[in-house]
Amino acid sequence: MTTTEPQPGRTVAEVVTDTVAALEGQRGALLPILHAIQETLGCVPREAVPVLAERLNLSRADVHGVVSFYHDFRAEPAGRTTVKICRAEACQAVGSGRLVDHVRDRYGMELGETRSDGALTVDQVFCLGNCALGPTVQVGARLHGRVDTAKLTDLIDSAMAS
Ligand code: FES
Structure with missing residues (x-):
């Protein structure tokens, strides 16, 4: 996928919220949630961080720290x-x-x-x-x-x- 645009009619916040709802019961849910968001959107957009923090009861710094620590996560979509x-x-x-x-x-x-x-x-x-x-x-x-x-x-x- 080469765009941060979510599927028609869905905002980034909605994709994040749906992904959290599907996976938040997992132990150590943040990583699988981030992978799922990247799979859906092609990246983990910056605007996903505050939504994730709020939904998972984490600080924005915590979420940002994980996203930036793992080189596989990108803020912009990768090339083809x-x-x-x-x-x-x-x-x-x-x-x-x-x-x-x-x-x-x-x-x-x-x-x-x-x-x-x-x-x-x-x-x-x-x-x-x-x-x-x-x-x-x-x-x-x-x-x-x-x-x-x-x-x-x-x-x-x-x-x-x-
Ligand atoms: S150092 Fe292990 S694959 Fe390059």
Whole structure:
């Protein structure tokens, strides 16, 4: 999904309220609720934070803290192609920094950015559980190991073309 617009006729507050109502009985409900909101809206919009805080009897700072701690949650919708470059130690040691430089040079993007046309988002992550085969990159839902700059170009261009 590439927009924060909820389904026709539903506001962000209504989506949040419905999601809380469905999941608030779970233990540690905030995380599953945030995931469900992101699944529905493509992101966790800033305006969702006060609604969540009120509904879950938490402070806005508590909710904001959780949203900002987990890199998977985003305030703006991701691009149609998402690329995550692992920057944790094992991948850094085998060259993930070169991939970051390559994204900057070839695509003109910094980590955390989404292209203005919504085609591509590039993020950093800290370990994808594929440490022995680094540098590791996730494109969409798929992990790729031993990624060099040529392979990264291929992966990104193929994903954007499909
Ligand atoms: S350090 Fe990159 S996958 Fe674990």
